[in-house]
Amino acid sequence: MTNIIYLVCIAMIRRIINSVIEGTIQNPHESLIYSHPFTKTDTSHFKWLSSVAPCFPVSSKNVQIITEPKQFYETLIQYCTTASERITLVSLYLGVGELENKLVTALKTNQHFKDKKLKVNILLDYVRGSRDKQNSRTVLQPLLQSNETNCTVSLYHTPHLRGLLKKYMPNRFNEIVGLQHMKLYIFDDTIIISGANLSNDYFTNRQDRYFVIQDRKLTDFYCGLVQRVQNFSLKMDKDDRISLSANCKACPYKGNKNNFIEYAGDLIEQYLEDSRREQNTIQFQGCDTWIFPTVQMxxxxxxxxxxxxxxxxxxxxxxxxxxIATGYFNLTSQYMNTLIYDTQANCEILMAHPKANGFLGAKGIAGGIPYAYSLIAKKFKELYEKKNQGTRIRLFEYLKNGWTYHAKGLWYYPPNSQFPCMTIIGSPNFGERSVEHLHNECIQLYNRSQIAHTERKIPLWINIFGYRVLYKKSLMSYLLPNKLIQGLTAAYFKVLAFKSVGLRGSHSSHINISLPKMKVTVLPALSDNYMYLISDENTKEAAIVDPVAPDTVLEAIQNEGVNLTKILTTHHHWDHAGGNEELVKKLQNPVEVYGGDNRIGALTNKVKDGDKFKIGDISVECLFTPCHTTGHICYYLKDTKGQSAVFTGDTLFIGGCGRFFEGTAEQMYSALVEKLANLPDDTLVFCGHEYTQQNLKFARHVESENRDILKAIADADQKRNQGVPTVPSTIANEKRINPFMRVMMGTVQRHASCSDAIATMHAIRKEKDSFKA
Known part of the structure; x- marks a missing residue:
């Protein structure tokens, strides 16, 4: 389900147990500094983690794994009673039963709290924490009344629950719009990272995972993260009145929603980037465990x-x-596709049996949720068995009499190893909701599991409705057939095109770019897209790049007298891949469809970085450039005379780059600076959209003294006034005018107030997202 926010706290813990230590611990007198801890062959392919998240080295002696809910509760009580400096409790909600009230009493009676030396900081979700007459707020009110000076209670409110939706949506349904779902429990220098909420079931018979880690820097990091979330959350006082946090610069449910999202997102992004820089190169003294916190909002x-x-x-x-373990089996379509088509590892997935699902027996629609998860698992199994992956992927179910299962996570075992060397903990259900939300943790309980039985009877209404609600990505897709959704998406883009180009029918003229042995016909489409018909002059074999307008492509094929044999798709977005299936049906001859993402329609040849093939005598190399989407491919072509061209989709534009929809600044840096910038300077650049004028205005904003940019603006304005495409550019030209390919330059870094290229990439892309010339 979309539009539900989970604030992720995932720690990747390297070598939890001494028996799995990677090599010997360094002599305490030695001082070794690495940019990443993955120095052994079994983990070297994970070294990129250091460029994504801060790294916290700790000793495994300071890591304790709790295995039982009762022990988890007793540990909470102990720390609530004895902590002397700070307590931070972060959960979806706090229950209202006897055990929960005892927890609050332990806080109230803590002598350091009574002496006003101990600070208590609590963050819950507003919607979940305010449900019913007796709720989290009523349980916490006595704590505030006893010492409001030293206690703060914050309530996160999603920016998407507002207006009529906030006013009329029933309480038990409004949480599908958005939630705060971190589970962090900090006591002085100790943190418990778990998937468990603060309520009775999680203290008694609901199995979860609980990691207790003692480390000052790590607890400081998470306290800082929580404080920044509190800056844009609501605050509760001792009289149960709710107001904006004193530091909040925008209201989450009133005013301009986008302003709030930008303000809150920037606050978290900047904190994460600062933390990553500070913890990127670490001194390793006596450490055998490394923790990488990552965030999903x-x-x-x-x-x-x-x-x-x-x-x-x-x-x-x-x-x-x-x-992989998950209490609720609803892997995203992307994760399912990756596991089936891309993953080479053997996979075992543990999920809750319907009888171990906490929703079993719930009133109304919620009571059918366990069977909907079973249906998703059944369809996943059918798919991977159809692809002959049944020996590599196996499903298991957790079932223990009287218990429910809420534990989640992932373990990685290197080849030929009986022990894991890395685990993900937090709240990862790995589902559509979780990708937009927080990720819980899980515990390895295969001794309590059995082979999954996916053929159980599923209620009819679940088959008709429940599967779509849990698995699809948007409210529209819950209610409408996929074919209708595709039609509506097409109609949306066509309406935009009509508003933009009117009765002219095209935003630019058709032009031919002739190279010694290769011709590129530029075909405008929609309001600002470009398709490209590539023809080999020797053989008359042809390929089309991103054919979103099939009729235009068919007309061009006839005019050029070529034989179309290949479709090259840069990425799965409808305005690039939306015409694939229609074009394949209309063509008289068989055609191969290339792309790097299973979401691409009519795909026949999934490619990866470095894959090569030919269009007649023209050689093609695939460049994997994930960021705009996770499966984005650029196509590098070279004819028999050595002239080259690259088709960059929405990765590289003239003077700009694509938005980071499914990736990071590190990925875009790799795509632009490490891959595309290293192509021959005279390589022609054909991009996916006519964004040149707007991009160059931003480039001038970044480097106002750059004469090449000023000249490029004049050239682009002249072409657009004549209705002529601004493509192609060249790699050499982009290295002179494109700020995103110049992030290592001092002028660009000074504009961004950054000292390294990747931070600059992040900063100027963030600025460009809201830039108005």
Whole structure:
């Protein structure tokens, strides 16, 4: 489900147990400094983690794993009673029963709190914490009344619950719009990272994971993260009155929603970037465990965790093992596709049996949720068995009499190892909601599991409705057939095109770019897209790039007298791949469809970085450039005379780059600076959209003294006044005028107030997102 925010706290813990230590611990007198801790062959392919998240080295002696809910509760009580400096409790909600009230009493009676030396900081979700007459707020009110000076209670409110939706949406349904879902419990220098909420079931018979870690820097980091979330959250006082936090610069449910999202997102992004820089190069003294916190705040545009998870799944090598656990089986379509088509590792997935699902027996629609998860698992199993992956992927179910299962996570076992060397903890259900939300944790309980039975009877209404509600990505998709959704998407883009170009029918003229042995016909489409018909002059074989307007393509094929054999798709977005299926049906001859993402329609040849093929005598190399989307491919072509061209989709534009919809600044830096910038300078650049004028205005804003940019603006204005496309550019030209390919230059870094290229990339892309010339 979209539009639900979970604030992710995922720690990737390297070598939790001494028996799995990677090499010997350094002599305490030695002082070794690395940019990443992955120095051994079994983990070297994860070294990119240091460029994504801050790294906290700790000793495994300071890591304790709790295994039982009762022990978790007793540990909370102990720390609430004895902490002397600070307590930070972060949960979805606080229950209202006897055990929860005892927890509050332990806080109230803590002598340091009574002496006003101990600060208590609590963050819950506003919607979940305010539900019913007796709720989290009523339980916490006595704590505030006893010492409001030393106690802060904050309530996160999603920016998407506002107006009529906020006024009329029933309480038990409004939480699908957005939630705060971190589970962090900090006591002085000790943190418990878990998926468990603060309520009775999680203290008694609901199995979860609980990692107790003692480390000052790590607790400081999470306290800082929580404080920044509190800056844009609501605050409760001792009389149960709710107001904006004193530091909040925008209201989450009133005023301009986008302003709030930008303000809150920037606050978190800047904190994460500052923390990553501070903890990027670490002195390793006596450490055998490394923790990488990542954050997922989908509604604020922060998606670090989904990127990390996807990359781990995709890059786990052959003969390694991935063990995944989730209380609620609803993997995203992207994760499912990656596990089936890309992952080489063996995979075991543990999920809750319907009888171990906390929703079983709930009133109304919620009572059918366990069977909907079973249906998703069944469809996933059918798909991977159809692809002959049944020996590599296996499903298990947790079932223990009288218990429910809420534990989640991922373990990575290197090839030929009986122990894991890395785990994800937090709240990862790995589902559509979780990718937009927080990620819980899980515990390895295969001794309590059995082979999954996916053929159980599913209620009819779940087959008709429940599967779509849990699995699809938007409210529209819950209610409408996929074919109708595609039609509506097409209609949307066509309406935009009509508003933009009117009866002219095209935003630019058709032009031909002739190279020695290759011709590129530029075909405008929609309001600002470009398609490209590539023809080999020797053989008359042709390929089309991103054919969103099939009729235009068919007309061009006839006019050029060529034989179309290939469709090259840069990425899955409808305005690039939306015409694939229609074009394939209309063509008289068989055609191959290339792309790097299973979401691409009519895909026949999935490609990866470095894959090569030919269009007649023209050689093609695939360049994997994830960021705008996770499966984005640029196509580098070279004819028999050595002239080259690159088709960059929405990665590289003239004077700009694509938005980071599914990736990070590090990925865009890799795509632009490390890959595309290293192509021959005379390589022609054909991009996916006519964004040149707006891009160059921003480039001038960044480098006002750059004469090449001023000249490029004049050239672009002249072409656009004549209705002529501004494509192609060249790699050499982009290195002179494009700020995103110049992030290592002092002039660009000074504009961004940054001292390194990747931070500059992040800063100027963030600025460009809201730039108005």
């Amino acid at each position: 989908g509604q604020l545009g922060i998606e670090h965790d989904s990127y990390v998870t996807e990359k781990i799944l995709a890059e786990a090598p052959r003969n390694s093992y991935l063990k």
